[in-house]
Amino acid sequence: MREIHVIGIGAGDPEQLTLQAVRALRSTDVFFLLDKGEVKSDLTGLRRELLEAHIPEGTYRIVEASDPERDRAAGGTRYSPAVEDWRSARAALYERLIAEELGEDEHGAFLVWGDPALYDSTLGILEEVLARGAVAFAYDVVPGISSVSALVARHRTGLNRVARPVQITTGRRLAEGFPEGVDDVVVMLDAHQVFRKYADQDIDIYWGAYIGTPDEILDSGPIAEAAPRIERARAEARERKGWIMDTYLLRRRRADG
Template structure:
């Protein structure tokens, strides 16, 4: 029997961990840490830093090389094949380090429930015949970190919020009937496809980390600034994780 704990760790700041996350990490028999190549080595370093900060007893830590998603061909098929490969690596690591079963912890950026595939990958273990019980420990999302960094409310007064992806924004434009949208998983400034009139943007990268970067303004004037800064940051660090909120001016002039 394997108990698999998917632990939301926020956006890289050890202070973002909940008390529950710290407790569950200390209950683990094995912590799996992915490596994503030399360009993203500081992501693994952040996970190691978090473990060092919260572990009060020795816990076995196993690092593994993260499979790479095929960037060619059909997107959905490539993602499914990638998830299959990740599940296979998890299964191999668990079998190697915990052949008799036990408690396994995986550290997930943000919260495992929001635009993250860890739960879907974990489901592949069960379908493959492993005796796995999955538990989710919620974490601070990048959306929470973004609104906190800018000191803004997520939603307009009594209004809804649409959460979408950069891919969807680029393909379909501004979501119908939405006044406020949050865009995640944007590989390259999808806001550039929009007519910027009447739209404000709040953007953040590396939220909660020492090199956090923030920009805010009307989309017309902020978009070129964000694009330039984003490219420079990606070149400097070899990777970037960013998220942004955009809001249309309402009829009463409020944003």
Template sequence: MRKLLIIGIGAGDPDHLTVQAIKALNRADVVFLPDKGEEKAALRHLREEICARFIEKPYRTVTIETPQRAAAGSDYRGVVVDWHARIAALYARRFTEDLAEGQCGALLVWGDPALYDSTLRIVERVRAGGLAIDWEVIPGISSVQALAARHKIALNRIGEPVLITTGRKLAGGFPAGQDSVVVMLDGEQTFARIPAEDLEIYWGAYLGTAEEILIAGRLADVAGEIEAARSQARERHGWIMDIYLLRRRPAATEA
């Protein structure tokens, strides 16, 4: 049977790889590299750098050209399901043609495969489509962890929960009853469109890379600075990956 390793590689720094991830890479005969076009070539190059740095045995790389997701419109879930189906068809073809019976393949996933990443769902589709393949998941350092580490903060206040959500959900307003909210996948800079008086923000882009940007402060004071920095960085690089923590300002300093 074919074997597939789904390996979390961290938020951008090759040093984020765990010992478990490095050992998994060295089990792979074939590394499958998703390709999202020239605009995001840096993401592919980092995966190639990780392979060259950590794999100590002969291996092959196979590029999988990833299709663009259609504009979501009102049917967001339907668009995503269709997109996953198209990617799964490409993966199934590549796994069938480029991974022989008894061989081990690897997919390198940004951050952690379990957190706001579709690879696990897509591989489930491949298996449901009839391709016999065993698989294993190796966790990685997520951008959530990297954000907290780079800002030197704890994600939660004492005894309080943390909500992890998306910009699409935040557009409805800061969640009632929540103290700390981590926001991912926000291409619309939603933080700038919600009431800001009692919130502080810890924002980061390109975490773990040489292009890393960090900004923190009262949301009302720094929202414009973040918008400008984000716009300039996206224009310069052609893409951006960012994340932020929103937190209600405390009434009094914690002990």
């Protein structure tokens, strides 16, 4: 039976790789890396550096494949179908890679930024591959330090306050309104800087981009003051690198602290 490790490799800092993750890396014969194009080639480079730092040379193989394109212009009612089409294309790719590149007695691995359980599609895609029935394998999951955990650690704060909930959502959902009954909201996948919508409210923002990497950028403060700085920093970074990965925590100020 082929076996697959889905390994959370953290937000970017190689020192945040867990001991469990290192053990999984060292038991892997074939690593599957998805190439997201020249613009994001440094992401593939970071994965290679991580492997070189923890595994003896010559004990594993790397198989690279081009990641299927997703229709990122799709919005409204077209958004969910576009995501499903992309996931199905990835499932077909994973199925081929596992069937053709992984021996029946070998261990393969997918390296996932952050944690595989938080806003990542790998687990769902592997389940779709298994449901197709063309290739059989077992898989396990190694948790990683998410960008959310790394963000609040870098800002020396917590996700929630005493006896209060915290919600993790997306920029798309935040655009529909601030969640009811929640004062602390973590926002991921916000390509449109929706936080600007709340600049007239008593809310603080804790923002970070490229967390855990040498390019890390951090900013915080009342949204009205921090938003212009974040917009400038985000635009400059995107122009310089061609892409950006960021997340932030919004914290509503309350009279009772």
